[in-house]
Amino acid sequence: MGEGRLPGAIERGRPVTLDVDGAPLEAFCGESVAAALLAAGRRTLRTTSRRGEPRGLFCGIGLCFDCVMTIDGRPNVRACRTPVRDGMRVRTQQGDGAWA
């Protein structure tokens, strides 16, 4: 189930598989993209446009826009507020990103 997930207390939704930068990643319905990546130890979600610096989850509640990724071809989508879906294509975003 991935070592980053806490056991007990809750039952997660059904398992789904994401495509993260071309590699499969198992996640569970109800999780955000950021949570699923964090559970797999992935903390860098994008690099910035001006200085090329790595960024990840920061505010975690949808306000800071630091966790944006390119999801299903659409750039600048907040990973912290996007629930996982089976077959979802998640890409580490470079700079401003591009529609794909």
Added chain:
Amino acid sequence: MGVRPLVIVGGGPAGVAAAIEAARAGLRPTLIDEAGGLGGQIYRPLPEGFTVRDARALGKDFRRGEELRARFATVASSVDLLLGVAVLGIWEGRRLLCEGGEIEAERLILATGASDRPVPFPGWTLPGVLTAGGAQAIVKTMRVVPGRRALVAGTGPLLPVVALQLHRAGVEVVAVLEAGRPPPLLASLPHVWREWGLLRDAWDLWRGLRRARIPLLFGHTVFEAAGAGEVERAVYGPVDPADWRPRRDGAKSVDVDLVVTGFGFVPNTELSLLAGCDHEHAHELGGFVPVRDACMRTSVRHVLAAGDGSGVAGALVAIEEGSIAGITAAEDAGMLDAAEAARRRARPLRRLRSLSGVRRVLDAMSRIRPGLVELATPETVVCRCEEVLLSEVFTAFGRGAKDLQALKLMTRLGMGPCQGRNCGPSASAICCKELGITPESAGRIEPRPPVKPVTFGALAGDGE
């Protein structure tokens, strides 16, 4: 749908309490929240798809949230609930632009909540630095562990709460750094003795940290997060007791992969500003807040405001303010006569008076001190969206910038997708310190609709 008699923006403690009282008085509210469930940030429900196996293991706040949602359930049939809908702007104090269309309201209660106060320090943009609210959301709601070894720094009662949540999730918490000094116990008692429940919470936290062997260092904070691409270590040390400036001669380094910072909260005032309400700066309430009377009316007729969005004071205060706002809205709509409205407001007003003592004590410890801006070095990013460095802010000062608006025009600070939520409060503090001006003169980064980035499709309501 035509004009709605009452629209409440925000489904946290204040908004839900307001909806309950308005519905009880026979005024049908429409309750809007961006999230998929009620509870706000503090009482956030589990995501759709998760089911509870052991509610006790989810902690006190989850239980309190369930209680609030259960109270709401008793009036739910008298409320129009719009979840998963962000409010993007307000015109004429009553026309709301939402994702998916426009809503017109006869009266409005703004219960927009607060968000973590960002404090820039070297390395604070590295993956592995999380706000206290963000760490809570990940652990409490997603049930995912954000790191292995953590340093928790900032100020206020949320720090030990987060530290213990991390500890229970298996994270090794190396220390909790509280920039303030402990409240003097004897001098505090007259202000807090009526609030036994809160005193017990505080005692439980203190005992919890002791049991978990997590050191709580007063008068300390984080100086720097560092690592190759992600957080690998942090530097921390003592701060000046008077103004919290870092005392770098006492700095120490510790290997951690997670730095959690919580320097209190800033009210979310985008919508009250767009509604045209008068605002004033109140340091102890987190910054600029709408001016209100005791019944929660703002300076704009038909617009009321309640909870942390109109002055940070926590969930218990938010519930009482929300109740008062709901009652007042019903009175203003003619559903309650003045005597009955006053009778219904009496109990929540009494609770607010009692809670204000606790607030005074906490404020003495946690009021943000000006020396904190010295954590940032010239190379530190101040505006995370536009990657504006402190040195660029200094350059703008040298070229005559005297307030936030000028900084924005000269550096792009505050022009990114977060619209200045992340840099506004700290840039204001930098202006005040460097230019020797007041927060009122530093001004604000004025919100513009849409207050959150949105596609044209979502505006047009095509279901995007």
